[in-house]
Amino acid sequence: MEHTRRNKIVDLLKSKEIGSEVLVKGWVRSKRGNKNVNFIALNDGSVIHTIQVVAEVSNFQEETLKLVTTGSCIAVKGILVESVGQGQSVEIQARGIEVYGSADAESYPLQKKGHSLEFLREIAHLRPRTNTFGAVLRVRHAMAFAIHKYFNDHGFYYLHAPIITGSDAEGAGAMFRVTTLDDKNPPMLPDGHVDYAQDFFGKETKLTVSGQLEAELGAMALGLVYTFGPTFRAENSNTPRHLAEFWMIEPEMAFYDIHDDMDLAEDFLKYLIRYALDNCIDDLEFLNKMYDTELIARLHQVVDDKFERLSYTEAVTILKASGQQWEFPVDWGTDLQAEHERYLVEKHFGKPVILTGYPKDIKAFYMKMNEDGKTVRAMDVLFPKIGEIIGGSQREENLEALLKRIHEMNIPEKDVWWYLDTRRFGTAPHAGFGLGFERLILFVTGMSNIRDVIPFPRTPKNAEF
Numbered sequence: 001m002e003h004t005r006r007n008k009i010v011d012l013l014k015s016k017e018i019g020s021e022v023l024v025k026g027w028v029r030s031k032r033g034n035k036n037v038n039f040i041a042l043n044d045g046s047v048i049h050t051i052q053v054v055a056e057v058s059n060f061q062e063e064t065l066k067l068v069t070t071g072s073c074i075a076v077k078g079i080l081v082e083s084v085g086q087g088q089s090v091e092i093q094a095r096g097i098e099v100y101g102s103a104d105a106e107s108y109p110l111q112k113k114g115h116s117l118e119f120l121r122e123i124a125h126l127r128p129r130t131n132t133f134g135a136v137l138r139v140r141h142a143m144a145f146a147i148h149k150y151f152n153d154h155g156f157y158y159l160h161a162p163i164i165t166g167s168d169a170e171g172a173g174a175m176f177r178v179t180t181l182d183d184k185n186p187p188m189l190p191d192g193h194v195d196y197a198q199d200f201f202g203k204e205t206k207l208t209v210s211g212q213l214e215a216e217l218g219a220m221a222l223g224l225v226y227t228f229g230p231t232f233r234a235e236n237s238n239t240p241r242h243l244a245e246f247w248m249i250e251p252e253m254a255f256y257d258i259h260d261d262m263d264l265a266e267d268f269l270k271y272l273i274r275y276a277l278d279n280c281i282d283d284l285e286f287l288n289k290m291y292d293t294e295l296i297a298r299l300h301q302v303v304d305d306k307f308e309r310l311s312y313t314e315a316v317t318i319l320k321a322s323g324q325q326w327e328f329p330v331d332w333g334t335d336l337q338a339e340h341e342r343y344l345v346e347k348h349f350g351k352p353v354i355l356t357g358y359p360k361d362i363k364a365f366y367m368k369m370n371e372d373g374k375t376v377r378a379m380d381v382l383f384p385k386i387g388e389i390i391g392g393s394q395r396e397e398n399l400e401a402l403l404k405r406i407h408e409m410n411i412p413e414k415d416v417w418w419y420l421d422t423r424r425f426g427t428a429p430h431a432g433f434g435l436g437f438e439r440l441i442l443f444v445t446g447m448s449n450i451r452d453v454i455p456f457p458r459t460p461k462n463a464e465f
């Protein structure tokens with residue numbers, strides 16, 4: 001078959017050029033038919049739908065059609081014709097078929113339809129070929145693009161925070177160590193500790209848990225910046241909302257206070273969800289039908305509703321008065337769990353909630369203290385089905401106040417001297433937040449396990465693919 005530009009199925013399904021010659025390349029989802037004619041459902045990843053290829057058996061060698069199995073990859077040259085069948089407007093009358101690679105019907109794991117999501121996690125190398133993962137991965141791409149578009153359109157600069165960090169002070173969770181020392185015989189100090197001075201970077205290094213501290217450095221020069229990169233947390237939390245490797249979006253804004261921060265978070269989330277509704281509706285309709293029949297309605301509702309804003313203290317009062325049985329008891333000063341967050345969002349307010357004014361003891365050292373001396377200018381955005389989707393704050397820009405917090409929390413000043421320099425030289429009020437990319441994708445796709453919204457999930461005891 002001569003080399004011509006292939007037609008993408010997404011374009012052909014909308015094409016009005018009946019009678020034209022087309023070339024499609026993709027993976028066979030199914031083949032049925034009889035001794036005279038074969039119907040091949042072909043998908044090329046450009047859209048959730050398949051295009052039907054009609055092959056008259058007499059036009060092809062028997063061996064060729066035999067190799068066209070579920071999962072095989074083929075190229076088809078043919079004529080685009082109107083379809084008489086249900087559910088599609090056009091189909092392809094095949095003139096030539098080239099088989100790039102057959103797939104053995106006995107051993108191809110996706111031979112049958114309707115596998116469980118648990119089973120598909122065990123074949124993460126093949127699951128992108130299912131309708132579900134095709135849809136999720138296209139939505140994920142669209143959301144990544146929309147994030148960059150939103151920030152670019154709003155005058156933010158994309159700042160690349162390092163993935164390997166020598167800072168231990170991000171305080172957002174347990175960290176993975178990065179080292180090139182000999183694991184059988186590392187250099188030791190007399191006190192029994194490993195001598196990291198001899199390691200690659202001349203000090204102990206870890207994978208980052210957050211790009212925020214670096215984003216703050218950028219904001220103190222460029223005004224509006226954001227990071228968007230992988231982050232790593234070694235917590236052994238096997239929940240449907242935690243990954244050991246996840247992507248985070250962290251905007252940081254000079255001259256923003258906590259209210260500006262909340263306004264940005266709300267506008268940003270609504271923009272992203274609207275973008276998905278406007279650009280991914282085929283995939284969302286599929287997910288709505290297969291997994292979550294309230295998905296599209298919920299997305300519209302979040303775009304339309306004004307988020308409820310209240311303080312942590314008010315939220316605790318509501319939770320205590322709710323009469324609910326909690327797995328984790330709630331009292332002023334405790335961190336809220338997903339069950340509490342979801343009660344506020346789903347049962348009490350029936351819309352997204354932004355909580356502010358958290359107790360200082362459950363939040364990071366860099367958050368700006370309120371006048372009460374007990375609470376900080378933190379804000380968490382809580383979403384239906386998810387709980388916390390964003391965590392953010394106004395930052396402490398006052399050097400003395402920041403130093404006081406650092407000492408209270410026993411953070412060695414020498415570990416954050418560069419961070420403190422921003423407060424020493426030209427300090428400015430500023431604020432920012434972190435959006436967990438996979439939590440956003442969970443919400444937008446209606447999937448219920450975070451392992452199913454990232455191509456290759458990293459979770460405790462799982463890094464095969």
Ligand code: ATP
Nearest residue numbers: 172233241242243246388389390391434435436439
């Ligand atoms: P949680 O309380 O849900 O564990 P957190 O308060 O530890 O989250 P932050 O440090 O505030 O999380 O991180 C900012 C955002 O990153 C969170 O709001 C969430 O959307 C996301 N996030 C945090 N930890 C994880 C994780 N392990 N896997 C996926 N997303 C995460």
Ligand code: MN
Nearest residue numbers: 380388390391
């Ligand atoms: Mn948080």
